[in-house]
Amino acid sequence: MKRSERLVDLTNYLLENPYKLLQLGFFVARYESSKSTISEDLEIVREVFKQRGIGILETFPGAAGGLTYRPATTTEVSRQMAGELRQLMLEENRILPGGYIYLSDILGHPDTLRKIGRIIAHEYEETRVDAVMTIATKGVPIAQAVSEILNVPFAVVRRDPKVTEGAMINVNYMSGSSAKIENMTVSKRAFSVGQRVLIVDDFMKGGGTLNGMKALVEELNCRVAGVSVFVEGPFHGERPIVDYRSVLRVDHIALESHTIDVQLGNIFEEKLF
Amino acid sequence: MKRSERLVDLTNYLLENPYKLLQLGFFVARYESSKSTISEDLEIVREVFKQRGIGILETFPGAAGGLTYRPATTTEVSRQMAGELRQLMLEENRILPGGYIYLSDILGHPDTLRKIGRIIAHEYEETRVDAVMTIATKGVPIAQAVSEILNVPFAVVRRDPKVTEGAMINVNYMSGSSAKIENMTVSKRAFSVGQRVLIVDDFMKGGGTLNGMKALVEELNCRVAGVSVFVEGPFHGERPIVDYRSVLRVDHIALESHTIDVQLGNIFEEKLF
Numbered sequence: 001m002k003r004s005e006r007l008v009d010l011t012n013y014l015l016e017n018p019y020k021l022l023q024l025g026f027f028v029a030r031y032e033s034s035k036s037t038i039s040e041d042l043e044i045v046r047e048v049f050k051q052r053g054i055g056i057l058e059t060f061p062g063a064a065g066g067l068t069y070r071p072a073t074t075t076e077v078s079r080q081m082a083g084e085l086r087q088l089m090l091e092e093n094r095i096l097p098g099g100y101i102y103l104s105d106i107l108g109h110p111d112t113l114r115k116i117g118r119i120i121a122h123e124y125e126e127t128r129v130d131a132v133m134t135i136a137t138k139g140v141p142i143a144q145a146v147s148e149i150l151n152v153p154f155a156v157v158r159r160d161p162k163v164t165e166g167a168m169i170n171v172n173y174m175s176g177s178s179a180k181i182e183n184m185t186v187s188k189r190a191f192s193v194g195q196r197v198l199i200v201d202d203f204m205k206g207g208g209t210l211n212g213m214k215a216l217v218e219e220l221n222c223r224v225a226g227v228s229v230f231v232e233g234p235f236h237g238e239r240p241i242v243d244y245r246s247v248l249r250v251d252h253i254a255l256e257s258h259t260i261d262v263q264l265g266n267i268f269e270e271k272l273f
Numbered sequence: 274m275k276r277s278e279r280l281v282d283l284t285n286y287l288l289e290n291p292y293k294l295l296q297l298g299f300f301v302a303r304y305e306s307s308k309s310t311i312s313e314d315l316e317i318v319r320e321v322f323k324q325r326g327i328g329i330l331e332t333f334p335g336a337a338g339g340l341t342y343r344p345a346t347t348t349e350v351s352r353q354m355a356g357e358l359r360q361l362m363l364e365e366n367r368i369l370p371g372g373y374i375y376l377s378d379i380l381g382h383p384d385t386l387r388k389i390g391r392i393i394a395h396e397y398e399e400t401r402v403d404a405v406m407t408i409a410t411k412g413v414p415i416a417q418a419v420s421e422i423l424n425v426p427f428a429v430v431r432r433d434p435k436v437t438e439g440a441m442i443n444v445n446y447m448s449g450s451s452a453k454i455e456n457m458t459v460s461k462r463a464f465s466v467g468q469r470v471l472i473v474d475d476f477m478k479g480g481g482t483l484n485g486m487k488a489l490v491e492e493l494n495c496r497v498a499g500v501s502v503f504v505e506g507p508f509h510g511e512r513p514i515v516d517y518r519s520v521l522r523v524d525h526i527a528l529e530s531h532t533i534d535v536q537l538g539n540i541f542e543e544k545l546f
Contacts, residue, residue, distance in 0.1 A: 003277060004276060004277065004280055005317060005320070005321050007280045007281055008280055008284045008317060008318050008322070009321050009325055011280070011284040011285055012284055012288060012321075012322075015285065015288060016387075044278060044281060047278070048278050048281040048282050048285075049285075052282055052285070054285050096436065096437065096439050097436075098436055100436050100437045101437070102437065102438070102439050102460075102462075104428065104429070104437070104438060104460055105426065105462075105463070108420075108427045108428050108429070108463065109420075109426045110417070110420050110424055110425075110426075113417070114289075114421075136409065136410040137409040137413065137429060137431065138437075140410065140413040140414065141413065141417055144383070144386070144413075144414055144417050144418075145417075147382075147383050148383040151383055151384075152383075153378065153381045153382045153383075154381050154382075155381050156377070156381070158410065163369065163371055163373050164369065164373045164375065164377070164411075165377060166369050166375050187375075187377055189378075190377060190378070190381065
């Protein structure tokens with residue numbers, strides 16, 4: 001197999017196996033080439049992945065000689081993707097009666113979900129994340145998109161227990177916007193004690209739901225690795241949660257003119273410092 | 274940029290943009306290379322993608338000179354992935370009280386979801402699919418996984434209307450297992466008239482839910498492109514649906530011994546002919 005052919009297959013292989021410890025010997029056998037040849041191939045891939053903001057190829061020297069590919073977006077690419085998502089949010093016809101925002105098209109397209117996943121995952125590149133948690137139904141695509149980049153499992157919290165979930169952990173929480181006591185529950189076996197859990201959701205209003213999930217993580221004897229939402233909505237009052245990250249922020253919804261004021265979220269504010 | 278570097282970036286670009294009509298001129302500008310050089314690059318990629326069962330690179334000649342990458346799994350790879358999923362299904366501790374099967378781990382891991390997505394998408398490689406439809410909550414990861422391969426949007430049907438979905442289309446349907454009249458609803462604007470819709474779900478018992486979604490597709494003035502489930506469960510009686518495809522089939526659940534009998538689904542039966 002020629003170098004040009006190896007590079008195509010190698011690139012595909014790495015992209016399909018993020019965060020896995022791969023042995024140099026595996027590629028030596030796969031391509032029937034020497035270790036030094038494969039090392040040169042990997043050097044080319046590493047450079048292009050870095051330049052283009054695709055990801056980081058880490059190599060571990062020694063007899064075993066392993067490598068790991070981590071998808072990694074640059075802050076510049078992340079900001080550009082957020083700008084594209086912001087444009088989508090400004091499209092007409094998105095404001096529904098009652099001032100709700102229609103998001104299902106964005107949350108139902110692989111292109112936009114991939115962008116959201118990459119932006120949120122980028123925020124946790126330096127953080128240990130063992131699992132992702134979200135709440136049904138519209139958080140699911142966000143959790144799946146983030147999970148794909150981080151290559152960790154995700155679990156879905158529900159308002160009501162289901163017979164298909166096995167033993168469940170249940171918490172009550174105070175909805176931030178309506179000040180009502182609500183209930184949420186998640187399958188116990190979806191998490192192991194001590195795991196670091198990243199909480200994600202599509203939309204944050206008062207933040208009560210996110211706060212409930214934080215309580216749930218604690219009841220599971222896990223730790224919160226972070227809290228991220230796609231859109232942070234307008235809210236007057238004090239939120240019960242402060243340490244969240246948002247991709248976009250909606251400051252104002254003008255019901256009469258059917259327009260919204262959308263800014264990049266606090267993920268990008270932090271990056272300015 | 275050297276050929277070796279171009280090939281790494283080109284491979285990544287194609288994998289990230291399936292089913293899109295790409296112009297040769299775009300790559301000429303991206304790599305500051307001649308059309309003939311880019312054509313040679315594409316020829317190398319095409320050959321490796323074909324040999325390794327990654328996908329098909331179609332090129333369109335002429336002044337415009339376009340190309341499209343379609344992920345395409347071989348039947349052999351598809352069957353192998355289904356075998357791996359079957360092994361997961363046979364793991365201990367999967368049978369819940371009442372004979373329900375715990376699937377949330379499989380439906381919550383990017384690796385397994387990618388396999389399910391590729392197997393189902395492979396079944397519709399020769400079929401026009403404009404959109405994917407599923408029902409909340411556990412169908413969502415399946416729909417998203419299939420959508421990613423086909424690069425089409427997906428929409429989520431719910432049991433109850435939501436204020437965040439805009440105008441909705443609603444149908445009543447007969448649950449196959451409990452013979453109760455139930456209700457399902459989906460956002461009207463998620464589909465355009467005449468679209469071909471692929472219906473997917475995680476688990477089929479009686480098939481009533483899938484049949485309800487077929488009715489919903491008709492009410493949307495769309496056409497059913499196909500119906501696929503991850504797991505077809507045991508069912509005694511006549512199902513209201515016959516033209517479905519399944520990745521796996523559970524023939525028997527032994528509550529006493531906590532074991533199940535799992536076979537490859539009818540997607541693979543068809544392939545034998």
